[in-house]
Each structure stands twice: as structure tokens, then as C-alpha cells.
Amino acid sequence: MLHDRGILALGNRVTGTAIEPIGTGLVADSYQITISYSDGGGGPESLVAKLTSDSEQSRAAGRSELNYAREVGFYTEIAPHLQVRVPACFHAEIDSNNTEFVLLLEDLTPARPGNQLTGCTVAETRLAVEQAARIHAPYWGSEELRGNPWMDISSSYWQRFAEMMPEWYDGFRQRYAGRLSEADIALGQEFVDNIAGYYQALEGMPYTVQHGDYRPDNVLFDARGGEVPLVVLDWQTVVYAPGVVDVAYFIGGALDATTRRANEDELLRHYHSELVDLGVDGYPFERLVRDYACATFHNFIIGVAAAMLVERTERGDELFLSMVTNSLTHARDRDGARHIGIHPLAAVNRG
CATH class of the missing domain: 3.30.200.20 (Phosphorylase Kinase; domain 1)
Known part of the structure; x- marks a missing residue:
């Protein structure tokens, strides 16, 4: 016990x-x-x-x-x-x-579970990034978790993902071939071919407690009948790693592309303001924006890996496919590829 x-x-x-x-x-x-x-x-x-x-x-x-x-x-x-x-x-x-x-x-019921397939409102997403700051701020840039045997596993975790992603992505492409656009298949392959650059970029970001799977499915809204606005669940992927990844992951998975583009910068400013209010310093907003652009690929990584690792279900198919396609659109919008050594990509046509 x-x-x-x-x-x-x-x-x-x-x-x-x-x-x-x-x-x-x-x-x-x-x-x-x-x-x-x-x-x-x-x-x-x-x-x-x-x-x-x-x-x-x-x-x-x-x-x-x-x-x-x-x-x-x-x-x-x-x-x-x-x-x-x-x-x-x-x-x-x-x-x-x-x-x-x-x-x-x-048991925090009655509550309203988040649902990534239906998404969140801007207000709900704003609340989620605010709570993300409360996850990240206490250990921001701290060395206290360095060497923790079950949490300081980023280097081995990332190395395994880098080694396995070509195989996983090949399986993902075959499984969902008829539901992926040629542009998404190509960008996904470019990312897989340059995944080492992605992890190298993460190594230069401030480390803290990262949830690792911070998305609508893993939160409850209006818990205890509205007494608690948001509760964060499912800490199976917690890791000592950059916190900004959680923010890109949630925003990219919770909002449709049009809504995200219209509200993304304000949401990032709110997250940054919360970090500062909670005592984080030395992390300017401009650096957050740059780190966030790189982190837009996290939904892609988790979507591909999970599809290949867990038991296949109908909902899982819908979820993992949406994670991957939304991530690639998000990365194009924020020019995320440029930050990991891939040639600059033009943002998607917003018309």
C-alpha cells in the first residue's frame, strides 16, 4: 500500500x-x-x-x-x-x-465531461489554459524533479518515439489512407523524417510538470454541480518536460481551426499572464510564441502513437484521426515546421 x-x-x-x-x-x-x-x-x-x-x-x-x-x-x-x-x-x-x-x-459528479470530438468553447479553453499555468508554475524551470525514476524520463521516452515513429506512422497511413489528404500525408512524413529536430527544440525549453495528454477528454467542467469550474484528470502521461506542450495540445485539439485562429493569441497572452502572476519570470511572451509553434506537433505524435499502441475502437479511430489532421493544420498556421529544421511552410489558405 x-x-x-x-x-x-x-x-x-x-x-x-x-x-x-x-x-x-x-x-x-x-x-x-x-x-x-x-x-x-x-x-x-x-x-x-x-x-x-x-x-x-x-x-x-x-x-x-x-x-x-x-x-x-x-x-x-x-x-x-x-x-x-x-x-x-x-x-x-x-x-x-x-x-x-x-x-x-x-467522485466529482455531477459534472460535464469534456469531449475532444465535439470540442470546447473559447471560454472553456481559456479556463483550461489558465489551469495549465497552475500545473506548470510551481515547478517551472526547477531541477527538483531531475533524476526522478518515473517522471524524468523525457530523454528515453523521446528516443523511443523517434525510433518507433517511422513504423507507427507507416501503420497509421495504411490504416487511414482513404481519410488523409495528400498534403497531410506529406507534412506528416516530413515531420517524422525530422523528428530529431523537434525533440532537440524541446530540450531548449523550460521544464516543469507536464500533463502530457492535456485535452478535453481529460477534464471535467462544472464539477460538483458547478462548484468547481474545471478539474484535470488522467495523469498517466505526466512527465518532467516543457509545459508549453500542454497548451498547444489543448488549444489545437479543443477548437476548430477558424475559432482557434481568431482567439489563439489572446489565449496565449492569458496563459503567459497567469504564469507571471504565479511567480514565473525570465520567460518573455515572444519566447512562448516560438515554443508554442514547435509544440503544435504534439497532437500528431500522440495521435499516431496511440492509434498503434492501444486497443482499436470506433471512437479511437475518430479521435486519433482528428488529432493528427488538426495538428498538421495547426502546425501550418503557426509555421511550426520551420522551428524543427523543415523548410518554412506557408499558412493554410484562410479564405
Whole structure:
């Protein structure tokens, strides 16, 4: 047992439970547990239990990518030091093989789950980038996490992605051949061929706590019936790496291209202002804009990799394809390719 706030001590007073699956997670399974007590109260009425996926393919991915170890580590070691709202963790445990795990988390329903396929409003996206600053500011530029065995894994993580991306992208292209434009296929291949330049650019950015999969599917809006505006979930991809990647990832996946273009600069200024208010200095807005342009490719990387690593579903197909195509449009708009050594690309026709 790694972490216990006493919730298990209620066991001898529990008279019944009702369990319902929730969420759309692809690497782990989540359930809402409604609890009845012998004395009618004294404990939480419900909890969320998060467990290792039943899918062998997803289990293998969760183990090899340290997804399960990272989420348990986040709740036990990192979450108490951040200013972003996350579910309270009552219990966290993982086996020595970093595969079988359980989290018992605060149930924040009623809430409105984000949905990347339907997107977010500008106001919701603004709230998300504000909360991103509260994830990033406490450890911004800090060396405290350097050497952490489950979090300071960027170099090995990026090296593996650089090695595997040609194979993954080849599989992705074949699977979705009829749904990708020639221009997207070509830019995707250019990126894959120059992925080392992308990771080299990331190495020059300020490191902090990066969520790593910060997108609408991993947040709750109006939690506890509107009491909590936004809660950030699913910390399986947390890593010591540049925070700006989270911002580009969320904005690029949450807004349609027209809405994003009209509001993107204001959203970036809001994020930067929040960082400054939370004590981050020495990071001018002009540098944020440059780093953000490079980070527009994160949706591409995650979309391609996840499509090849997790169990295939209909929703997954729609999600990963949208991540990749939106990312490539985003990169064209911000001229992201130029920042990783690819020839400058003209922005897409906005007419």
C-alpha cells in the first residue's frame, strides 16, 4: 500500500455497493462506486475506482510506457504541490511489475465531461489554459524533479518515439489512407523524417510538470454541480518536460481551426499572464510564441502513437484521426515546421 487516507477503514461498515463503468479511457478502466453504510453515513457516498485495463494490448502499453506508475506517483508525490484542481486521492497502490494498480479517487459528479470530438468553447479553453499555468508554475524551470525514476524520463521516452515513429506512422497511413489528404500525408512524413529536430527544440525549453495528454477528454467542467469550474484528470502521461506542450495540445485539439485562429493569441497572452502572476519570470511572451509553434506537433505524435499502441475502437479511430489532421493544420498556421529544421511552410489558405 503506497497511500491511504483511511478510506479502507470504513470497510466493516459498508453494507453494499453499486458499480457502474464510466469514462472513455483507452489505457485504464474507471468505475463509479456508490456505497451504502450500516449506520447510514460517515463516509463518501461514492468514489471513482481506476484500474488496469482488461485489454491485453492496453495493459502492455500502460506497463511499457510507465502510465500506471506515473499516475500513482503523481497522486502520491506531485499533486499536493500543484495549484490545479484534481480529484482527491484516498488510496493508491501498484504492484512491483508496474502493471496492476488501483486508485480510489474523489467522485466529482455531477459534472460535464469534456469531449475532444465535439470540442470546447473559447471560454472553456481559456479556463483550461489558465489551469495549465497552475500545473506548470510551481515547478517551472526547477531541477527538483531531475533524476526522478518515473517522471524524468523525457530523454528515453523521446528516443523511443523517434525510433518507433517511422513504423507507427507507416501503420497509421495504411490504416487511414482513404481519410488523409495528400498534403497531410506529406507534412506528416516530413515531420517524422525530422523528428530529431523537434525533440532537440524541446530540450531548449523550460521544464516543469507536464500533463502530457492535456485535452478535453481529460477534464471535467462544472464539477460538483458547478462548484468547481474545471478539474484535470488522467495523469498517466505526466512527465518532467516543457509545459508549453500542454497548451498547444489543448488549444489545437479543443477548437476548430477558424475559432482557434481568431482567439489563439489572446489565449496565449492569458496563459503567459497567469504564469507571471504565479511567480514565473525570465520567460518573455515572444519566447512562448516560438515554443508554442514547435509544440503544435504534439497532437500528431500522440495521435499516431496511440492509434498503434492501444486497443482499436470506433471512437479511437475518430479521435486519433482528428488529432493528427488538426495538428498538421495547426502546425501550418503557426509555421511550426520551420522551428524543427523543415523548410518554412506557408499558412493554410484562410479564405
